Amino acid sequence: MPEDLKIPTHIAFIMDGNGRWAKRRLMPRKYGHKMGVEALKRVIAVCEKLGIKEVSFYAFSTENWSRPQDEIDALLAMIKKFADEEMKEYVDKNYRIRFMGELHRLPEETQKALENIARAAANNTGIVVNIGINYGGRDEIARAAQKAASAAQPVTVEAISARLDTAGMSDPDVIVRCAGEKRLSNFMLWQCAYAELVFVDDFWPDFNEETIVRILKEYSGRERRFGGLK
Numbered sequence: 001m002p003e004d005l006k007i008p009t010h011i012a013f014i015m016d017g018n019g020r021w022a023k024r025r026l027m028p029r030k031y032g033h034k035m036g037v038e039a040l041k042r043v044i045a046v047c048e049k050l051g052i053k054e055v056s057f058y059a060f061s062t063e064n065w066s067r068p069q070d071e072i073d074a075l076l077a078m079i080k081k082f083a084d085e086e087m088k089e090y091v092d093k094n095y096r097i098r099f100m101g102e103l104h105r106l107p108e109e110t111q112k113a114l115e116n117i118a119r120a121a122a123n124n125t126g127i128v129v130n131i132g133i134n135y136g137g138r139d140e141i142a143r144a145a146q147k148a149a150s151a152a153q154p155v156t157v158e159a160i161s162a163r164l165d166t167a168g169m170s171d172p173d174v175i176v177r178c179a180g181e182k183r184l185s186n187f188m189l190w191q192c193a194y195a196e197l198v199f200v201d202d203f204w205p206d207f208n209e210e211t212i213v214r215i216l217k218e219y220s221g222r223e224r225r226f227g228g229l230k
């Protein structure tokens with residue numbers, strides 16, 4: 001590992017390119033998502049090894065409901081399988097598991113599985129794994145503002161931050177978008193204020209330790225001023 005690598009506290013990933021990765025292999029899109037789950041597991045392990053404290057992923061957006069039903073069903077089935085299998089292991093590994101988004105639109109069984117995992121891991125002290133499911137940044141901000149207003153609180157930055165799905169987490173230091181796309185697509189719109197944005201051409205299913213180190217090298221070369229002077 002390069003010695004001058006800066007390790008962020010929080011890194012967030014917009015997982016993209018699963019479909020194109022599969023198409024190149026003449027395989028169905030669902031296979032791309034399946035390999036995307038494998039990449040997700042690899043990336044969590046690498047981030048933990050590197051000493052990153054919080055990691056966020058965009059798994060299913062509020063806009064993804066417009067995809068063909070069989071692709072939605074496949075993604076939801078993968079999320080349920082992940083909850084039933086991997087996440088239990090993560091709870092045992094002392095990972096803290098959180099979700100962003102409105103889980104209540106998910107099938108009841110999936111919702112329950114995710115809520116149980118989050119509850120079981122609530123007091124864990126290891127890496128925080130935060131996954132966006134039926135998540136949209138605008139929706140999250142609107143819900144937080146509504147909660148502040150309903151509590152008859154002045155709608156301040158602090159009041160909104162404290163009511164976001166990420167309440168208590170740090171803002172991401174780096175947001176990674178892959179597969180050649182250069183936009184945030186409604187991901188962590190509030191939390192991205194001073195994040196370093198890193199764009200790579202790699203498709204998500206190809207992500208591994210080398211990809212993460214390359215991203216962190218780019219991050220390490222950035223000068224962060226948070227709106228102040230040099």
Ligand code: FPP
Nearest residue numbers: 015016017018019020036037059078079082
């Ligand atoms: C974008 O690729 C990816 C998604 C919409 C889903 C990402 C989900 C996973 C990696 C797996 C599910 C997650 C969990 C937590 C088990 P795309 O389909 O838009 O690819 P394309 O742009 O090449 O078509």
